Structures are given as structure tokens and as C-alpha cells.
Amino acid sequence: MAWSFFCSSAICPQHQVNVTFGCKNSLQNVKNLIKSIGIRSKSCSPNESLRKGNWVKLICGASFEDVVDIRNLSLVYTLAGVDCIDCAADPSVVSAVNEGIETAREIVPIRRPWVMISVNDDEDLHFRKAEFDPKNCPSDCSRPCEIVCPANAIFFERETATVEVPFGTNRTGESKMQGGVMTERCYGCGRCFPVCPYDKIREVTYVRDAMAAAELLKMKDVDAVEIHTSGRQTHLFGELWDELRDAIRYLRLVAVSLPDNGDATISSMNEMYAIMEPHLSCFNLWQLDGRPMSGDIGRGATRESIAFAVRLAASRERPPGFLQLAGGTNAHTVDGLKKRGLFQTHITSGAPKQLHSLIGGIAYGGYARKIVGRVLSSMHSQHGLTSIEHHPEHLLEALKEALYLVGTVKSYNPVVTQQ
Ligand code: SF4
Numbered sequence: 013m014a015w016s017f018f019c020s021s022a023i024c025p026q027h028q029v030n031v032t033f034g035c036k037n038s039l040q041n042v043k044n045l046i047k048s049i050g051i052r053s054k055s056c057s058p059n060e061s062l063r064k065g066n067w068v069k070l071i072c073g074a075s076f077e078d079v080v081d082i083r084n085l086s087l088v089y090t091l092a093g094v095d096c097i098d099c100a101a102d103p104s105v106v107s108a109v110n111e112g113i114e115t116a117r118e119i120v121p122i123r124r125p126w127v128m129i130s131v132n133d134d135e136d137l138h139f140r141k142a143e144f145d146p147k148n149c150p151s152d153c154s155r156p157c158e159i160v161c162p163a164n165a166i167f168f169e170r171e172t173a174t175v176e177v178p179f180g181t182n183r184t185g186e187s188k189m190q191g192g193v194m195t196e197r198c199y200g201c202g203r204c205f206p207v208c209p210y211d212k213i214r215e216v217t218y219v220r221d222a223m224a225a226a227e228l229l230k231m232k233d234v235d236a237v238e239i240h241t242s243g244r245q246t247h248l249f250g251e252l253w254d255e256l257r258d259a260i261r262y263l264r265l266v267a268v269s270l271p272d273n274g275d276a277t278i279s280s281m282n283e284m285y286a287i288m289e290p291h292l293s294c295f296n297l298w299q300l301d302g303r304p305m306s307g308d309i310g311r312g313a314t315r316e317s318i319a320f321a322v323r324l325a326a327s328r329e330r331p332p333g334f335l336q337l338a339g340g341t342n343a344h345t346v347d348g349l350k351k352r353g354l355f356q357t358h359i360t361s362g363a364p365k366q367l368h369s370l371i372g373g374i375a376y377g378g379y380a381r382k383i384v385g386r387v388l389s390s391m392h393s394q395h396g397l398t399s400i401e402h403h404p405e406h407l408l409e410a411l412k413e414a415l416y417l418v419g420t421v422k423s424y425n426p427v428v429t430q431q
């Protein structure tokens with residue numbers, strides 16, 4: 013029986029290759045799929061991907077700390093051939109990412125993606141959590157917060173107190189809500205804040221400890237750092253850079269993630285580059301954060317990131333460094349870049365003159381987690397919290413989703429499968 017490569021996205025590819033699948037519970041199917049697409053032969057080093065314009069980064073989330081999901085996501089996207097995995101600057105999260113990567117490489121000896129940790133120089137949307145006490149929630153609330161949360165980070169349980177009555181039958185007392193926000197799953201998207209009709213949800217912001225992050229950067233399984241900044245107060249950027257700079261020499265890449273500040277953007281990028289430049293012994297990249305944490309919302313979410321890229325790509329005053337899109341990126345981003353003539357458009361620059369891509373690549377966060385997260389949720393509801401390689405049928409399904417997304421940038425051939 014032949015069946016088509018399943019993908020949940022609306023865009024469908026044109027050229028196809030055939031794969032034969034055997035027993036559905038076999039890791040051999042995963043190996044066959046990767047072999048048929050030829051990912052190993054197409055993979056180049058992450059810095060080469062930046063030059064070619066087919067760099068793909070998985071964003072686990074600067075605040076997302078669910079180590080079970082992070083390990084499984086890292087495993088799936090490593091097999092799909094991403095160049096980098098960006099995660100919270102937390103030792104247990106970094107170790108979960110690396111465990112996922114190494115398990116993937118035991119299944120197929122694929123090249124290792126870089127591991128990046130994220131820090132911030134000031135308050136930032138990516139570094140916050142939601143918090144509320146469910147005991148304060150009215151019992152008749154329809155719980156829109158739970159429905160709107162894309163991370164399934166909000167849960168409720170009703171606890172019914174039993175009142176002991178002497179010499180009689182115990183009475184069931186009033187029930188109270190338990191639960192709330194699972195801190196490790198909340199990544200600060202903010203969608204629950206405006207939907208609460210009783211204004212019960214608080215926003216808790218934090219700044220990552222720079223000294224602890226610097227220690228993490230010296231570890232051999234961390235390759236890159238990303239500094240989130242508003243770009244409006246470069247002295248804060250400078251202070252953070254001073255705390256990190258001794259660790260920069262251990263890295264392969266420094267990324268700066270910033271929003272579009274209109275006319276002030278290029279000048280603040282130049283100020284930040286001047287701060288970094290004396291200690292920059294590796295590649296640098298500008299992450300253009302169009303519409304933060306919105307890629308899973310729909311097609312239109314990617315427009316701001318593309319508009320940001322169009323403006324920066326056209327500027328002759330911008331400082332050196334690769335450009336990479338983020339914030340609202342999803343399965344429609346490559347199409348949007350193609351329409352603007354920016355997808356893998358090569359230019360020559362530098363001395364000696366080198367050919368490289370105007371846009372280095374794309375980072376996917378919420379959308380990438382959503383398409384694979386659906387498979388992970390289904391696996392967890394059937395088998396409990398578990399490692400995805402123990403359930404090859406789920407791994408295969410998750411990998412097809414990931415391949416489809418990564419393949420839009422890497423130009424993988426889609427697959428027709430046969431049993
Ligand atoms: S901020 Fe976002 S991820 Fe966190 S609980 Fe609210 S809706 Fe969920």
C-alpha cells in the first residue's frame with residue numbers, strides 16, 4: 013500500500029521519493045526515512061548552512077523548561093537536520109538538549125547541531141512566567157486561560173474536602189480548585205493574561221543570571237549564546253557583555269535577538285556591534301524578532317519578521333553578521349521570503365570577496381513545537397512521560413512533521429511511503 017507523506021501544513025511539495033516501511037514499531041523505519049531523503053549527504057556544518065542561507069534553528073524557548081519535552085524535541089529535530097537548538101540557560105535544560113541530540117545520533121550518525129543558550133539584558137517577553145492561585149478563581153469560571161494556553165501549561169483539579177461528622181456518615185464539603193500554571197511548561201507567551209475575566213493572572217519577569225550563564229558557556233556541549241535585548245538601552249547590553257565576554261572565546265556563534273525599532277534599529281545594532289567587536293572571535297548573527305512567540309497562530313504571523321528582514325537586507329549601514337528570521341516564523345515563511353526575492357539570494361562581500369546568502373536562515377519556535385508537540389502529547393497520554401525512541405511509531409510521525417518544516421528551508425524531497 014502506498015501513502016503520502018503526512019504533513020499538517022497547507023503547503024505541499026512537488027518532487028517525491030519512495031520509502032518502504034516495515035513493522036510499524038521499528039526504528040528501522042526512522043532510519044529508512046532519513047536515508048531516503050538523503051539528509052546526511054545534504055547536511056553541512058552549521059556555519060556553512062548560514063553562508064548558504066539554509067540554516068534552521070529550533071527554539072525550545074528561553075523560558076521553556078520541561079526537560080522531557082525538550083529532550084524529545086531535540087531528538088526529533090536533530091534527526092530532521094537542524095543546525096542549532098536554542099534553549100534556556102539552565103544546566104538541566106542544556107543536559108536534556110544534549111541527551112536528545114546524542115540519542116538521535118545513536119539512531120542515525122547525523123552531524124551534531126550547535127547548542128545555544130539564551131540570556132537577556134533587561135526585562136523581555138521571552139523571560140517571564142504566568143502565575144495565579146487557583147483557589148482565588150471563581151468556581152463558575154469557564155477557564156478560558158486553560159483553553160488559550162498553547163503550551164498546555166495550565167491545569168485544574170477539583171479537590172473536594174470531606175468533613176468528618178462524629179457518630180454519623182461523613183459529609184462531602186465544598187470543593188476547591190487546585191493546580192494553576194506548571195512553571196516549567198510556561199514560556200511566557202502572555203495569551204492567558206488578557207482572557208482572564210477576573211484579572212487573576214500575574215506576570216513574573218526575570219533576568220537570567222549572567223555569571224551562571226557564563227559558566228554554562230564554558231561547557232563543551234554549549235556552542236553559542238543568544239542575547240535578547242530591546243536594542244533601546246545599549247548600556248545594559250554593554251554591562252551584560254562585560255559579564256559574558258571571558259566565556260565568548262569558547263563559542264562558535266554569538267546571536268543578538270532584537271525587535272524592529274524602526275529608524276533606530278540600525279544605529280543600535282552598530283552600537284552593540286562596536287561593544288562586541290573587540291572580543292568577537294567567532295561568527296555573529298542578528299535574530300530579527302518580528303512578532304515574538306506567535307508562529308503557531310497562523311499564516312499572517314510571519315509578515316512582521318519578513319518585513320523586518322526586507323528592511324535590514326536593503327540597508328548598507330548595518331553592521332557585519334548573518335541575518336536570521338524569528339518571531340512569527342512558520343510553514344509560510346519561506347514562501348514569503350521567496351516572494352520578496354530574499355530566499356537563498358546570494359551576494360558577494362568581505363575581503364577576500366566571498367559568496368554568501370543575504371539571509372542566513374530561519375529560527376522556528378512556537379510552530380515547530382506545536383507540530384511535534386501534538387505527537388508528544390498523544391504519546392504521553394498513551395504511554396505516560398517517556399522517551400520517544402521507545403515508541404518508534406510516534407517518533408516516525410513526529411519526524412515527518414519536523415522534516416516537512418525543516419525541509420522547506422533545506423529543500424528536502426518529500427516522501428511517498430510504502431509498506
Ligand atoms: S503565558 Fe502563555 S505559556 Fe504561560 S501559562 Fe499563559 S498562555 Fe500558557
Ligand code: SF4
Pocket residue numbers: 144146148149150153154155156157158207208209210211212213
Ligand atoms: S480565567 Fe482567570 S479566574 Fe478563570 S480559571 Fe483562569 S485564572 Fe482563574
